[in-house]
Amino acid sequence: MGSMVKKTMKKGAVKAQQVRSQLQQYTIGIAGLGGLGSNVAVSLVRAGIGGLVLVDFDRVDESNLNRQHYFLSHLGQKKTDALTSILKSINPRCTITTYDTKLTPGSMDKSFHSVDVIIEALDDAAMKTAFIEEIQQKLPHTPLVSASGVSGYGHIDRIQIKKMGTLTIVYDPDAKDVEDDILVAPRVNLIAQWQTNIAIEVLLGEHQ
Amino acid sequence: MSITVNKREVEWVKDETVQELLKRMKYSFPLVIVKINNEVISRKKYSETIIPKDATVDVIHMISGG
Numbered sequence: 001m002g003s004m005v006k007k008t009m010k011k012g013a014v015k016a017q018q019v020r021s022q023l024q025q026y027t028i029g030i031a032g033l034g035g036l037g038s039n040v041a042v043s044l045v046r047a048g049i050g051g052l053v054l055v056d057f058d059r060v061d062e063s064n065l066n067r068q069h070y071f072l073s074h075l076g077q078k079k080t081d082a083l084t085s086i087l088k089s090i091n092p093r094c095t096i097t098t099y100d101t102k103l104t105p106g107s108m109d110k111s112f113h114s115v116d117v118i119i120e121a122l123d124d125a126a127m128k129t130a131f132i133e134e135i136q137q138k139l140p141h142t143p144l145v146s147a148s149g150v151s152g153y154g155h156i157d158r159i160q161i162k163k164m165g166t167l168t169i170v171y172d173p174d175a176k177d178v179e180d181d182i183l184v185a186p187r188v189n190l191i192a193q194w195q196t197n198i199a200i201e202v203l204l205g206e207h208q
Numbered sequence: 209m210s211i212t213v214n215k216r217e218v219e220w221v222k223d224e225t226v227q228e229l230l231k232r233m234k235y236s237f238p239l240v241i242v243k244i245n246n247e248v249i250s251r252k253k254y255s256e257t258i259i260p261k262d263a264t265v266d267v268i269h270m271i272s273g274g
Contacts, residue, residue, distance in 0.1 A: 036274045123274035125239045129251070132241050132270075136248040151273040164266045165246035171268060178273040188274070 019204065020048035026203050027051030027095070029115035031103060031131060033058070033079040035183060036147055037121030038069035039192035040199075045087045047200060051095035052087070054080055055111050057102035067185040105130050109138040117199045120146035121192070125177070136167060143168070143202045145195045149175030153184045159191065161198070168207070170194045211263045220261055226254040230267065237269035 028049055030037045033056035041052055060074040060082050074082035080098035087096060099111045103122070108131050112118050118135060122128050128146065135144050149159075149172030162169045170191050175181070201207035209220040213233060224232070226242055226249055242249045243266040249257050259265065 032274060034274050121274055123272060125270040125272040128270045128272075128274075129239045129241060133248055133250050137250065147274065148268060149271045149273070151271070162266065162268055164243045167241075167243070167248070169241075169268050172271075173269065175271050175273070177271050181273075183273055 022204060023048045023200070024050040026116045027053060027114065028117045028119060028199055028203075029053040029055070029112040030119045030121055031055050031108075031112075032121035032123065033068075033083050034064065034121065034123055035067040035185075035188035036150065036192045036195065037119065038079070038083055039189045040119050040121060040196045041083055041087060042069050042090065043193060043196045044199070045090050045094050047196075048091070049094060051097070053097045053099070053111055053115050054083060055099045055101065055103060056080055057100060067183055067188045103127065103131065105134065108134045112139060112142065115142065117143045117145065117202050119195055119199060120144060121195070123178070132167065141166060143199075143207075145198050145202070146170070147191050147195055149173065150188050150191045151175050151178050151181035151183055153182075153187050156187075156190065159194070161194075163207075168198050168202075170198070209261055211259060211261070211265060213265045214267055220259070220263075224259050226257045226259065229259055229265065230254070233267070235267055235269070239270040241268045241270060242266070 028044055030041055056079045058079050060070045060077050060079055064070055070082050078100050080100045084096050120131055132146055143166050145168050147170045158172045158174050160171050162171050210217050211220045244263050
C-alpha cells in the first residue's frame with residue numbers, strides 16, 4: 001500500500017516536471033494588464049512559463065485593487081513595472097519584456113511577433129474588437145485568447161468557450177457592459193484563469 | 209441552400225452582405241467580431257463582403273470590462 005502511494009506521487013511529479021519544462025520553452029504576450037491581464041500573468045509565471053511580453057500604458061490606481069493583482073505599495077507605478085516586480089518575486093527566471101505604451105490601431109501587432117500565444121486582456125469593447133481584427137489579420141497563425149462579458153458576479157454557467165480557428169473567446173453573451181454593471185474580483189479572475197488555462201492547453205497541444 | 213450562423217442553420221440569401229445578415233439576424237450590438245469560415249472580417253468590409261453558400265458564420269459581441 002505504502003509503495004503504491006509512493007509510485008503514484010512519483011508519476012505525478014514526473015508529469016509536473018514535464019509540463020514545467022515544456023512551458024519553459026514558450027513566451028506568451030498579454031495585451032492589457034488590468035483585471036484580466038495581471039491575473040493571467042501571475043498564474044502563467046506560477047505555472048512555469050518561460051517568457052512574457054507585457055503591454056500596458058497605464059499606472060496603478062486605487063480603484064484597480066478590487067480585482068487587479070497589485071498592492072497599495074504600487075499606487076502610481078506603471079503597471080508594467082509593478083507587475084514585473086511581482087512576477088520576478090514569484091519566479092526570477094521568467095524572461096519578462098515590457099512595453100509601456102498604448103496600443104494603437106495600425107500597429108497593435110508590433111509587440112507580439114515573437115510570442116507563441118496572445119492573450120487579449122483589454123477593457124474597452126471597441127479596443128478589444130480592433131485588436132482581435134488586427135491580430136487575426138496580421139498574425140493569423142498565432143493563437144489568440146480573448147474574453148468578452150466579465151462584469152457582475154454569479155452566473156458562472158453562462159460563460160462559454162467559443163473556438164473559431166486560432167481565435168478562442170471566453171464569452172458570456174448575456175453579461176452587461178461595465179457602464180451598466182460592476183467589476184468584481186471573482187468573476188474577472190475566473191475568466192482570466194479560464195483564458196490562462198486555454199493558453200496552457202494550446203501550448204501543450206491539447207486544445208480542441 | 210443554407211448557412212450556419214452561431215450554430216443555427218439559416219437560409220442562404222444570394223448576394224447578401226455581412227451588414228445585411230447582421231440586420232436580418234437582428235444582431236444590433238454595436239461591437240461584434242464576425243468570422244466567416246474561420247476568417248475574421250474587418251468592420252470596414254461588412255457592407256461589401258458577400259456571404260458565400262454553405263458558410264459557417266460566427267458573430268460574437270464584444271462587451272467592455274476587464
